[in-house]
Amino acid sequence: MKATFTPSTPGVHDRALLGDDDVDDADLAAMVADLWEVPSVDLLDSVAQTVDYDIPSILTGARTWVRGRADAGDGPRDFTFFVKRVHHWRHSPAFAFVPPEMGDWARSAVPWRAEVLLYGSDLADRLPAGLSVPRALRVDDRPDETAVLWLEVVEHSTEPWDRTTYVEAAGLLGRLSGGARVAEVADIDPLPWHIQYFVQGRIAQTVLPGLFDDATWQHELVAPHFSSMRAELTAVANHLDPLAEEFAAMPHRAAHGDACPNNLLRRTSGEGFTLIDYGFWRLQPVGFDLSQLVVGDIQIGRRDADDLPELAEACLTAYAAGLAAEGLDVPDAVLRRGHAVSLMLFNGLPSLPLELLAEAEQLAAAGELTDERRTAMDHWSRQRAAIARYALDVLARTNPA
Structure with missing residues (x-):
């Protein structure tokens, strides 16, 4: 999952791709400030782009890059978030292939909450040296058995x-x-x-x-x-x-x-x-x-x-x-x-x-x-x-x- 993007347009915010997974500009600015560990930032522009990833998952509804620029007082800087929507697998297209008579059983057969709960936990502090997890800047846990995770981008080999x-x-x-x-x-x-x-x-x-x-x-x-x-x-x-x-x-x-x-x-x-x-x-x-x-x-x-x-x-x-x-x-x-x-x-x-x-x-x-x-x-x-x-x-x- 290499983070490659279409550059954002100066002064323009185009995150329509996120749909209901989006946040308002003030909340996005607050996440950037949290990511950079500064008191506040001025949000300059932003864009959303689908992650190029070809391995399907019944528990994942969307993977999106959100990229842009902000100013914390020392000039414009780039930021990037990985936005992931996870869900109960009844929301997956694959659920349509479950025989109707097995529907109730199938709904209870695949747990999906662990990732949501772990990103809101102190797991990072509990792992042995040599293991880490991405930092979650926001976890939107929804009543319809979906959740949206705003995560830091992890550079990796x-x-x-x-x-x-x-x-x-x-x-x-x-x-x-x-x-x-x-x-x-x-x-x-x-x-x-x-x-x-x-x-x-x-x-x-x-x-x-x-x-x-x-x-x-x-x-x-x-x-x-x-x-x-x-x-x-x-x-x-x-x-x-x-x-x-x-x-x-x-x-x-x-x-x-x-x-x-x-x-x-x-x-x-x-x-x-x-x-x-x-x-x-x-x-x-x-x-x-x-x-x-x-x-x-x-x-x-x-x-x-x-x-x-x-x-x-x-x-x-x-x-x-x-x-x-x-x-x-x-x-x-x-x-x-x-x-x-x-x-x-x-x-x-x-x-x-x-x-x-x-x-x-x-x-x-x-x-x-x-x-x-x-x-x-x-x-x-x-x-x-x-x-x-x-x-x-x-x-x-x-x-x-």
């Missing part, structure tokens, strides 16, 4: 991660999970959540129908890469309830909830990270955050899975060291099992590329499925299969039976 970066992040996530002060806000979201919400929703509705369909396994994007795992994945699918019960019974600690590299902004200094997009923050089994850390970029096609087992092992070791640094004694077997069960439920079974099959069908129908696109899809499916293979292996290896 856009360099690709290497193993050292992943290992550093894993260690800090371990410290986050083990930290006593972080634990005090781990359950800040009052909305209840249980793993069965995910099993009965995401897995049962979007994964299992395709997994149990013979046509899926015959598809050219699936057969070469997943067919050898069909029996194993089907066995896991038939064992979902006991696996979910095991997940629920595990020791739970604070978790970011979606700790993929995209949500851990690498500081420009090269050391430490800024946490963003923690709408799924809550208590989760110890080791939960390792899953998205090591496979998140593979899932969205940003990196290959060639070194996944080795990378995951290095991250597990670093995460354990982070827990220990916070004085938390977690047996190695418990940590590894927590990682294995979490990974299988949230990444292993969902790795079956059902959305790619649907996309390929649509492109083919429109005559737009080129050889280049087919090759890219095949490569992505192969990487997703590597996630499934790793998930199956660690689940079997850590099975207490």
Whole structure:
């Protein structure tokens, strides 16, 4: 999410893009003064622009840059805010695809309040050294289950991660999970959540129908890469309830909830990270955050899975060291099992590329499925299969039976 803008016009305020998310000029001036830590500013001009960001979220309604100039008494200076509207997922276009008979259940299945509440909390003061969060200049919490967050812009490195970066992040996530002060806000979201919400929703509705369909396994994007795992994945699918019960019974600690590299902004200094997009923050089994850390970029096609087992092992070791640094004694077997069960439920079974099959069908129908696109899809499916293979292996290896 690089902050690139159309320059504001001197003396003009054009924030119409924000609609109801906007504030008046006096409030914007007050936020700029707060950002700059000065008594007051004269607001000179401002403009709003949509953030160029291509990863959808059911909990995010809008992402907008607000940029302009103000004068605190020493001449015009530029300012920038990142404005994010978050909401209950009933406001998401995706909610329209929920079967009517499941509407009431679906409304209660996805918590969304954590990010709003955390930006209004002292989380920044509780995090271990090396982790930070953006500063919130304003949090507008609305009665219609939406909220608008006005956040400082975080400068960060856009360099690709290497193993050292992943290992550093894993260690800090371990410290986050083990930290006593972080634990005090781990359950800040009052909305209840249980793993069965995910099993009965995401897995049962979007994964299992395709997994149990013979046509899926015959598809050219699936057969070469997943067919050898069909029996194993089907066995896991038939064992979902006991696996979910095991997940629920595990020791739970604070978790970011979606700790993929995209949500851990690498500081420009090269050391430490800024946490963003923690709408799924809550208590989760110890080791939960390792899953998205090591496979998140593979899932969205940003990196290959060639070194996944080795990378995951290095991250597990670093995460354990982070827990220990916070004085938390977690047996190695418990940590590894927590990682294995979490990974299988949230990444292993969902790795079956059902959305790619649907996309390929649509492109083919429109005559737009080129050889280049087919090759890219095949490569992505192969990487997703590597996630499934790793998930199956660690689940079997850590099975207490």
